[in-house]
Amino acid sequence: MKIKTLKVKGFRGFTKEKEFDFAPVTILFGPNGTGKSSTLNAIEWCLWGRKCVGKDTGIRERIDWEIKNRNTSENPSVEIVFDNGEKSWREYISERKDDAQMGETISGLLNKYSFNDFFVGVYQHQEVIRAILTQEPKDRNEGFDRLLGLSEYRNISNIINETIKKLEELCKKTETEISEFKNNIKGKIDVWTAEIEKLGQDLKDVKDFNKEEEEKYKKEILADLKEFIEKLSLQPSDEFKKLQCDEKTERFLKVIKSEITRLRSEMPDVKKQNELFQRQSKLNRLLQEYKVVKGALKDKDERLKQFIKGNGSRNEIENRINKLNEEISKIEKEKEQKSLQGSIIEKAIEYLKKEGIDKNICPVCGKETKDLLEHLKKEWEKKYKLQLEELNKQLEYFKNERKNAEKLIKKLEEMEEDKKRINENLKEKIKSIGVELKREIKEDEDPVVILNRELEAIKENLEKLSKDVEQKQKELTSFEEKLVIIDKLREYLEKIELRERAREIEKTDEWKKMLEKERELTKLRDKIFSIISAIKKASQEVAKTKIENARERINEYFKKITNHPQIKNLKLEVEKDSRTGGNNYEIKDEDGNSVIPILSQGNLNALALSIFLALCENMPFDFIMLDDPSQSLSSNEKKNFVEVLNNITEKKQVIISTMDSELFEYLKNLYKQKKIYKFKEWNPQDGPNLEEE
Amino acid sequence: MKDRVKKFLNNEEEKMLWEELFNAFQERGKDGIMSVIKEKAESIKKEFDDYKKKVSEKLGGGV
Numbered sequence: 001m002k003i004k005t006l007k008v009k010g011f012r013g014f015t016k017e018k019e020f021d022f023a024p025v026t027i028l029f030g031p032n033g034t035g036k037s038s039t040l041n042a043i044e045w046c047l048w049g050r051k052c053v054g055k056d057t058g059i060r061e062r063i064d065w066e067i068k069n070r071n072t073s074e075n076p077s078v079e080i081v082f083d084n085g086e087k088s089w090r091e092y093i094s095e096r097k098d099d100a101q102m103g104e105t106i107s108g109l110l111n112k113y114s115f116n117d118f119f120v121g122v123y124q125h126q127e128v129i130r131a132i133l134t135q136e137p138k139d140r141n142e143g144f145d146r147l148l149g150l151s152e153y154r155n156i157s158n159i160i161n162e163t164i165k166k167l168e169e170l171c172k173k174t175e176t177e178i179s180e181f182k183n184n185i186k187g188k189i190d191v192w193t194a195e196i197e198k199l200g201q202d203l204k205d206v207k208d209f210n211k212e213e214e215e216k217y218k219k220e221i222l223a224d225l226k227e228f229i230e231k232l233s234l235q236p237s238d239e240f241k242k243l244q245c246d247e248k249t250e251r252f253l254k255v256i257k258s259e260i261t262r263l264r265s266e267m268p269d270v271k272k273q274n275e276l277f278q279r280q281s282k283l284n285r286l287l288q289e290y291k292v293v294k295g296a297l298k299d300k301d302e303r304l305k306q307f308i309k310g311n312g313s314r315n316e317i318e319n320r321i322n323k324l325n326e327e328i329s330k331i332e333k334e335k336e337q338k339s340l341q342g343s344i345i346e347k348a349i350e351y352l353k354k355e356g357i358d359k360n361i362c363p364v365c366g367k368e369t370k371d372l373l374e375h376l377k378k379e380w381e382k383k384y385k386l387q388l389e390e391l392n393k394q395l396e397y398f399k400n401e402r403k404n405a406e407k408l409i410k411k412l413e414e415m416e417e418d419k420k421r422i423n424e425n426l427k428e429k430i431k432s433i434g435v436e437l438k439r440e441i442k443e444d445e446d447p448v449v450i451l452n453r454e455l456e457a458i459k460e461n462l463e464k465l466s467k468d469v470e471q472k473q474k475e476l477t478s479f480e481e482k483l484v485i486i487d488k489l490r491e492y493l494e495k496i497e498l499r500e501r502a503r504e505i506e507k508t509d510e511w512k513k514m515l516e517k518e519r520e521l522t523k524l525r526d527k528i529f530s531i532i533s534a535i536k537k538a539s540q541e542v543a544k545t546k547i548e549n550a551r552e553r554i555n556e557y558f559k560k561i562t563n564h565p566q567i568k569n570l571k572l573e574v575e576k577d578s579r580t581g582g583n584n585y586e587i588k589d590e591d592g593n594s595v596i597p598i599l600s601q602g603n604l605n606a607l608a609l610s611i612f613l614a615l616c617e618n619m620p621f622d623f624i625m626l627d628d629p630s631q632s633l634s635s636n637e638k639k640n641f642v643e644v645l646n647n648i649t650e651k652k653q654v655i656i657s658t659m660d661s662e663l664f665e666y667l668k669n670l671y672k673q674k675k676i677y678k679f680k681e682w683n684p685q686d687g688p689n690l691e692e693e
Numbered sequence: 694m695k696d697r698v699k700k701f702l703n704n705e706e707e708k709m710l711w712e713e714l715f716n717a718f719q720e721r722g723k724d725g726i727m728s729v730i731k732e733k734a735e736s737i738k739k740e741f742d743d744y745k746k747k748v749s750e751k752l753g754g755g756v
Binding site for chain 2 (some may be wrong): 054055066152154156159160162163165167170173177181185188498501502505508510511513514517518520521524527528530531533534535537539542
């Protein structure tokens with residue numbers, strides 16, 4: 001069944017719809033990036049759909065492969081019509097959905113063969129030849145695997161290998177956890193043993209180390225404490241009332257401890273003692289406060305006395321002020337008189353200045369005087385100006401004196417006020433003491449003496465009480481000591497039990513099941529290792545079979561294409577790669593020597609083509625597709641390759657894509673009817689620009 | 694491929710696991726294989742942790 005026509009739209013490099021007619025030989029010729037490979041991919045996708053897309057193909061280049069052309073909104077669709085009239089059609093609906101319709105014959109083939117088989121025997125990808133041409137043995141081995149259709153083996157084995165690393169880490173972690181767990185248990189046993197020994201020493205007075213002994217101690221303390229409470233005429237707490245000896249020891253101890261704490265503070269003697277302490281403290285405070293105020297009053301009184309001694313009494317100061325007032329009034333009067341006379345003379349001087357100087361009769365003394373104006377000036381200065389200055393000085397002095405005396409009066413008033421206030425405070429303190437002692441304190445009584453007497457009485461009472469309280473507290477302390485013994489005995493017995501459990505832990509079901517799970521994890525890891533190994537062995541077996549079946553053909557085609565002078569016969573062999581466990585391909589001559597060192601890039605290219613052409617013969621598809629097959633072929637090799645193709649075209653329809661103009665020229669010489677599509681420039685709006693020959 | 698690999702496996706358990714992994718790959722690709730192994734390992738580890746916790750509790754915790 002050969003391909004007759006192909007319609008492609010919206011698929012990868014194709015924007016607008018393009019139609020191809022196929023002949024026994026169809027050549028797609030043009031530079032890189034013009035849509036040749038997209039045409040071959042369209043056939044592949046139409047038949048296989050998303051099986052030929054993505055990482056699960058095992059083909060690196062297919063991981064980010066986009067089906068949809070970005071320059072058209074139309075869904076990608078490809079239609080193939082075969083020479084028997086059957087039609088295959090596929091439309092891309094979404095990332096996860098295609099619509100497809102396959103003819104009956106092609107459907108049968110697609111069900112019988114896998115995408116990998118198609119990949120190996122029908123469609124030679126340019127990436128495979130590139131991989132074979134690499135210098136890296138690892139990549140070349142991968143290339144041969146791909147050429148032989150073993151990508152899926154390699155792919156699955158690699159994926160499982162990725163997870164095995166994590167699984168191994170988990171196994172190691174679990175193993176370490178068990179080992180640490182064992183060490184921890186051993187460490188704990190040692191610690192418990194030391195603790196048991198120490199507790200045993202602390203409990204040397206205990207007769208037997210068992211639960212019965214613990215019970216005995218609990219009964220004793222419960223009875224003793226009840227009796228103690230009754231003796232004090234107190235009521236036990238509700239919790240204590242309900243407490244039984246068979247209560248869990250931790251709770252038993254907690255309730256008893258809380259009851260002892262309550263009793264320590266609620267015993268009647270302790271309450272009385274507390275009351276007396278409080279009264280003692282209050283009276284001491286009142287005594288101190290009284291003493292402080294009393295001292296302040298004494299101090300204030302002393303200062304007042306000193307003040308009066310230094311400045312005189314209030315009456316004396318007031319008399320002094322009165323006298324100063326009189327002096328001031330007298331001087332002010334005199335000053336007024338002098339000022340009046342002085343102003344008359346001033347006016348006379350003004351008059352003389354205005355009227356002339358011939359009137360030489362002195363208006364002051366009435367005598368005729370020569371240079372009266374000058375005379376008057378001197379007289380005025382002598383009699384009035386100087387006298388007024390003297391009077392002003394005196395006036396200022398007396399005023400200052402009066403001001404100072406007034407200040408003293410104010411200060412005296414303040415001091416008297418202070419004393420009065422302190423005195424009031426003292427009376428308040430005496431009143432407070434009276435209230436506290438519940439009696440009146442008379443003026444002739446000394447509060448200090450009264451308070452000290454009372455304090456002495458309290459002290460005597462406290463001393464008496466202290467002995468009783470001490471005795472009862474001692475009894476409570478002895479209860480607490482018993483509690484410590486019970487607690488240590490409990491701890492001792494608990495640790496003994498834990499140690500025994502730890503010693504026997506490996507016999508428990510939980511322990512056994514835990515180890516079983518660890519083994520299960522290791523078993524899972526081992527199973528996965530076995531699976532990886534089985535995949536590699538199966539892959540090797542398939543590779544060997546395929547190579548064996550096609551050995552002669554491979555050798556024949558290789559010799560025809562390369563015409564290598566040093567290699568009479570070529571043998572491709574597969575062995576286990578000692579490092580990875582995968583397939584390692586060796587290319588040897590008839591004597592079994594490796595020929596890789598003498599193979600050129602063109603020879604390797606020829607070998608890849610020979611393997612492909614040899615394998616394709618057994619495939620029931622009647623067409624093959626070759627994508628850029630002559631990457632490194634020499635001119636002669638290209639010519640010879642076309643000769644080999646001439647043989648192939650007898651059985652298969654050949655669709656070949658190339659950018660190599662030399663190969664293109666040779667391909668024109670193929671005997672069969674040919675169809676040539678020349679791919680010109682590609683543009684986003686139209687897709688490939690084709691010219692048909 | 695499924696049957697070819699089976700030939701090289703040692704027992705039924707390995708064959709069953711391989712079949713599970715292969716089917717997971719067919720259905721969900723790489724993620725399918727990864728999640729089958731991860732789920733199995735995590736489930737065993739969880740059971741291991743549970744038993745370990747029970748043992749620790751028997752010894753009063755803190756071990």
